[in-house]
Amino acid sequence: MSGSGSSRLLFEGAEWTFDTVKRTFDAIEAIAIGELGLEPYPNQIELISSEQMLDAYSSIGMPIFYNHWSFGKHFVRDEKMYRKGYSGLAYEIVINSNPCISYIMEDNTMTMQALVMAHAAFGHNHFFRNNYLFKEWTDAEGILDYLSFAKSxxxxxxxxxxxxxxxxxxxxxxxxxxxxxxxxxxIRQKLADEEKRAEARRQHHQETYNDLWRTVPKLGETETPPDEKDNDSRRAALGLPEENLLYFIEKFSPRLENWERELVRIVRNIAQYFYPQKQTKMMNEGCATYVHYRIMNRLYDQGLIGEGSMLEFLTSHSNVVFQPDFDDPRYSGINPYALGFEMMRDIERVVTDPTEEDRAFMPDIAGTGDVMGTLKHAWAGFRDDAFVAQFLTPHLIRKLHLFKLGDRQDEPHYRVDAIHDERGYIEVRRALARHYDLAFREPNIEVADVRLKGDRRLELVHRITNDVLLSEQEAKAVLGYIADLWGYNVQLEGIDSDGASRYRYEASPKNA
Known part of the structure; x- marks a missing residue:
């Protein structure tokens, strides 16, 4: 029987030692690289306590981070929830770095240590190293040194x-x-050069800041209004419109000192580092969940883990990929683990045992037989929205009972816009893909203009999408922060798709 033969078992029972962790890691690595053909960064496994895991939570999962009051606030909140039993802790945290650092909790059973090593050290790790967004937008080689510099x-x-x-x-x-x-x-981050550049900033006051504001008239001065050609050349010189507000403030704020600009740049670099993770959450978790599922089953088939461990693994795995129905009180949206894992398994089905429907919808991969080759290509070349648009099949839409609801402001009830039919499959796939497209989910706000000839007001524009407006209270609060960094008044105007102005908010700096 598979799983029998205790002399071959990597471990027995829940207890673990460093020897069993190392032995199990080696067996997992042999399957992940030797059989599945994964290409991860070198691994570094760190065993930490629940207290250290809570600390990692509070500092957005990074091993080195600067101090800020909000991290302590998060730590206290999460610790109270954990101690009272209201919430659990992640079994692992994995860092997109080279080497890839995986934190695993010392409270885990040995079965869970095996699962999270397969999940994080090989699933997430392979995704980080090979997905095009991480390769083009992040610097895994330099992130740890940069965080050390930022903390200092x-x-x-x-x-x-x-x-x-x-x-x-x-x-x-x-x-x-x-x-x-x-x-x-x-613009790929080159974090290894950031410390040298920061030192250069401290030594040499950048002339662009002086040049930009040197000729700006003081308040109350009158000037001949510039013609439109002058406005166009001025906006071009400032790179307007500009989508990256922190970049524009760092570069052009007339009030910030050099050390303040460096702090803004640090936050901006860290935000950029995490941006690909927001674009690939479902794929990344689906990849890691599929990898751990394949590896744990393979360990069992090889007789390296016992039936008790396999049952423990399957219980945990089932909880991770559980998707409540839309009318279930526990429903809080689509579980990225559930959808990601189901899509990976469905690709495996299409590649190995396609139906005629699959051949019509996905002719490029149906029946090719190359499961890992197809999956590795998808993991490398797509983000969540494009992945759904390319690989969500009618079979999976039916299996997951997906349909599309229309939510129209002028109608008293929801309307079902798409069901399980030929036209509905395309509509559901398109709608779900758009759900994962950050361009539709996050507000599109850009710097539109700066009044150099006068009060130095910073003018922002919100391009409204799908008639989704900003919360007035939150918008005004964030505008206040922008005004504090800019040093002068800031205006935000909401522009509809037809060019009509829906609202206009203004804020002034606190210490003007």
Whole structure:
């Protein structure tokens, strides 16, 4: 019987030792690389306590991070929830770095240690190293050194300028992290060079800041209004419109000192580093879940783990991929583990045992027989929205009971716009793909103009999508942070798809 023969078992029972962890890791690695053909970064496994896991939670999962009051707030909240039994902890945290660092909790059973090593050290790790977004947009080689520099730099600023002054800048920059990324321009981070560049900034005051504001008239001065040609050339010189608010503030704010600009840049670099993870959450978790499922089953088939361990694994795995129905009180959206895993398994089915429907919808991969080759190509070349648009099959739409609801403001009831028919499959797939497209989920806000000839007001525009407006309270609060960093008044105007203005908010700096 598979799983019998205790002399071959990698471990027995729940207890673990460093020897059993190492032996199990080697067996997992042999399957992941030797059989599945995964190509991960070198691995570094760190065993940590629940207290350390909570600490990693609070600092967004990074092993080195600068101090900020919000991290302590998160730590206290998560610790209370954990201690009272209201919430659990992740079994692991994995860092997109080279080597790839995987934190596993010392409280885990040995079966769970095996599962999370397969999941994180090989599933996530392979995805980080090979997906095009991470390869083009992040610097796995330099991230740990950069975080060390950032921690040291923030501490130096606190010592020199005071904790309150540093927190004022960090609070504002953190509020703008979602608008502090390059969404479309491919500018790969070179974090290894950041410390040298920061030192150069400290030594040489960048002339662009002086040149930009040197000729700006003081308030109350009158000037001849420039013609439109002058406005066009000025906006071109400033790179307007600009989608990355933190970049524009760092580069052009007339009030920030050099050390404050560096703090804004640190937050901006960290936001950019995490941006690909937001675009690939479902694929990344689906990849890691599929990999751990294949590896754990293979360990059992080889007689390396027993039936008790297999039952424990299957219980945990089933909980991870559980998807409540839409009318279930536990429903809180689509579980990325569930959809990702089901899509990976469905690709395996299409590649190995396609139906005529599969051949019509996915002729390029149906029946090719190359499961891992197809999956590795998908993991490398897509993000969540494109992956759904390319690989969601009618079979899986039926299996998951997916349909499309129309939510129209002028109608009193929801309307079912698409069901399980030929036209409905395309509509459901398109709607679900758009659900994962950050361009439709996050507000499109850009710097439209700056009034150099006058009050230096910063003018922002929100391009409204699908008639989704910003919360007035939150918009005004964030505008206040922008005004504090900019140093002068800031205006935000909401523009509809037809060009009509829906709202206009303004904010002034607190210390004007």
């Amino acid at each position: 730099y923030v501490a130096q600023c606190e010592e020199k300028h005071g904790i309150a002054a540093v927190e004022r800048v960090l609070d504002a920059a953190h509020a703008l992290m979602d608008q502090g990324v390059n969404r479309y321009s491919r």
